[in-house]
Amino acid sequence: MNDQAQRTISVRVRRQDRRGSAGYWQTFRIAHQPNMNVISLLQEIAARPVTVEGRHTAPVVYDSNCLENVCGSCSMVINGRARQACNTLVDALLAERPQVEIAPLSKFPVVRDLFVDRSRMFDALKKVRAWIPVDTYGPIGEGPVVAPEDAATRYDLSRCMTCGCCLEVCPQVNHRSEFIGPQAIGQAALFNLHPTGAMNSGPRLEALMEPGGISDCGNAQNCVKACPKQVPLTWAIGKVGRDTTLHAIRRWLMK
Amino acid sequence: MTTAVEAWLRRNHFLLRRLHSLSGMIPIGAFLVVHLYTNSLAAWDAHAFDKHVREIHEIPYLPLIELLLIFLPIAFHAAYGVAIAMQGRSNAAQYWWLDNWRYTLQRVTAWIALLFLVLHLLHFRFAHWIGGPEYQATIARGMTPFDLTQWGFVDGTPVAAWLWVTLYSVGLAASVFHFCNGISTFCITWGITVGDRARRRVFAASMLLGAVLLAWGFASLYALTARPKPDLRLPPQPDARPVALSPADGGAS
Numbered sequence: 001m002n003d004q005a006q007r008t009i010s011v012r013v014r015r016q017d018r019r020g021s022a023g024y025w026q027t028f029r030i031a032h033q034p035n036m037n038v039i040s041l042l043q044e045i046a047a048r049p050v051t052v053e054g055r056h057t058a059p060v061v062y063d064s065n066c067l068e069n070v071c072g073s074c075s076m077v078i079n080g081r082a083r084q085a086c087n088t089l090v091d092a093l094l095a096e097r098p099q100v101e102i103a104p105l106s107k108f109p110v111v112r113d114l115f116v117d118r119s120r121m122f123d124a125l126k127k128v129r130a131w132i133p134v135d136t137y138g139p140i141g142e143g144p145v146v147a148p149e150d151a152a153t154r155y156d157l158s159r160c161m162t163c164g165c166c167l168e169v170c171p172q173v174n175h176r177s178e179f180i181g182p183q184a185i186g187q188a189a190l191f192n193l194h195p196t197g198a199m200n201s202g203p204r205l206e207a208l209m210e211p212g213g214i215s216d217c218g219n220a221q222n223c224v225k226a227c228p229k230q231v232p233l234t235w236a237i238g239k240v241g242r243d244t245t246l247h248a249i250r251r252w253l254m255k
Numbered sequence: 256m257t258t259a260v261e262a263w264l265r266r267n268h269f270l271l272r273r274l275h276s277l278s279g280m281i282p283i284g285a286f287l288v289v290h291l292y293t294n295s296l297a298a299w300d301a302h303a304f305d306k307h308v309r310e311i312h313e314i315p316y317l318p319l320i321e322l323l324l325i326f327l328p329i330a331f332h333a334a335y336g337v338a339i340a341m342q343g344r345s346n347a348a349q350y351w352w353l354d355n356w357r358y359t360l361q362r363v364t365a366w367i368a369l370l371f372l373v374l375h376l377l378h379f380r381f382a383h384w385i386g387g388p389e390y391q392a393t394i395a396r397g398m399t400p401f402d403l404t405q406w407g408f409v410d411g412t413p414v415a416a417w418l419w420v421t422l423y424s425v426g427l428a429a430s431v432f433h434f435c436n437g438i439s440t441f442c443i444t445w446g447i448t449v450g451d452r453a454r455r456r457v458f459a460a461s462m463l464l465g466a467v468l469l470a471w472g473f474a475s476l477y478a479l480t481a482r483p484k485p486d487l488r489l490p491p492q493p494d495a496r497p498v499a500l501s502p503a504d505g506g507a508s
Contacts, residue, residue: 080349169350171358177342211265215272218343219440220358222350235449242446248269 007032009090010052011041013060014103016110023110027052038078038085038093038102039064042114062114069228072161075168076114077103082168084228085114105168121162124184128207132197144195157190157236159229166223166233178212182223182233185214189236192243205240205247214240271335276444278332282324284434291431291468294475301401301478308400312391333369340365361436364429371426379407387411401479408480420480427472435465 008029016023029052030044046059064074067086074085079093079101093100108116125131134140146154160183167173167181188204191197208214214237223233264271293311297304314320340362347359383389390407394400408419438461442448448457 169346171343171346171355174342174344176344179342209269211268213269215269215444216342217444218339218358219354219443221354222346222352225352226350234443234451234454238443238446238449238454240446241444242449244269245273245446248273 009094010099012099012101015113017112019109019111026057036090038088038090039067039074041090041100060114061112070161072163075105075163075165077105082165082226084163087228105164107167107173108164118162118164121164121183124180125187127180128184128188128204129200130187130191132191132194133200146195150193154190154193156232157186160186160231161229163228165226165228169222169226171220172216172218177216179216180212182237185240186231186233186236189239205244208240209244214244275332275335276441278328279437280441282328283332284437286325287430287434288468291471295471297401298474298478304401305399312394336365357436361433364433367425367429368433371429374422375426404479416480420476423476428469431465431468431472435461
């Protein structure tokens with residue numbers, strides 16, 4: 001028992017003091033406790049922000065909210081993989097390698113330390129009109145009946161929490177490309193599957209036919225594997241690929 | 256000017272991307288299959304190969320077909336493909352997934368296939384640009400295509416036969432992978448395969464086709480390089496420049 005209490009974990013954290021400034025690494029040594037997650041590691045650092053060299057430093061800044069894999073705000077690159085800090089368990093990481101390494105998402109601008117600015121994804125939702133427009137506040141009666149299969153597919157797509165893991169692992173999302181990323185395509189597919197939302201499928205598809213849209217996907221299919229919510233992103237990309245193909249042909253032949 | 260071209264490219268972005276995808280299948284991929292089929296005949300029977308090549312050379316409007324269905328689509332696919340490849344940043348070393356490696360290999364093989372294609376064209380189609388014989392005219396004057404092709408590999412150039420075999424093996428493998436993996440990504444891009452299982456099936460089928468194409472390619476490469484044929488001679492060229500020809504004593508076998 002005594003051995004267990006004295007066990008410590010080496011935690012290497014990528015720091016950055018402000019937007020656009022150079023990043024640097026700091027290493028901390030944290031006492032091991034059973035069932036720790038990465039958030040609790042960061043909390044331990046905040047309680048005693050002293051590096052292994054004995055330097056007193058500022059607590060590590062990070063974004064988090066729900067702490068139960070629902071809000072999507074604590075995405076980080078942990079041991080080289082994009083994932084949620086809240087649902088990544090330290091003992092599982094230590095089984096991979098002896099040191100825990102935490103870096104901010106690389107495809108988003110760093111605000112400070114591990115806290116990144118994810119607003120490009122919210123802008124993308126506006127671009128694809130990821131909502132159902134309702135033009136009245138009055139009662140409009142019941143909506144159309146939906147087949148259970150469609151409802152189930154839509155439920156899978158609706159789990160997206162805008163965490164950014166799919167953009168982080170996508171080789172087509174980088175500073176040289178305009179690719180909107182899998183997340184927005186998944187949400188466009190979600191609202192196009194809704195019987196009322198389908199009435200606006202045209203503008204959604206056309207937004208995704210522009211530069212940076214669906215045709216900038218490189219078919220690496222990393223998104224679906226990295227998604228912490230198992231959103232069927234490659235299915236959505238395939239579906240939107242089909243719908244844009246048909247939309248383009250229809251537009252070409254009927255106008 | 257640049258901005259006008261850029262604006263046009265952006266306005267037609269979706270169409271151009273889809274045409275890039277389509278051109279890889281039809282006509283370029285189809286041409287690759289036909290080309291490797293023709294070559295494969297050399298592995299079975301030199302006479303069948305000769306007969307088939309002569310038939311191809313007798314197709315009406317051949318230069319037009321070559322230009323519109325082969326050269327221009329390849330030039331477009333290559334130029335637009337280079338622009339696309341410049342926008343990607345592979346992370347296969349970090350995210351070690353098969354599909355991610357396919358993404359990377361698709362781009363690596365594209366570069367190899369493009370370099371190989373230039374080499375291959377200078378080797379056989381436009382050899383006269385760099386001092387070689389005009390192959391089509393030489394065939395028209397009566398030399399059999401099989402002998403002429405073998406001459407091109409074994410004696411026609413100062414490049415050793417084993418080096419040709421190596422270059423062609425790499426170029427062949429890259430081209431076949433790029434095309435066959437391209438079949439499965441074509442099906443995703445156009446929304447033909449939407450589900451995961453459908454994609455895996457198409458990928459398996461495309462790799463099976465790749466195995467056949469590779470077998471054809473390597474068999475014909477073997478027949479046209481390693482199988483020695485004594486005493487190859489080019490008929491004299493009409494326009495002065497003598498082509499140095501020695502009896503087949505060179506690198507092969």
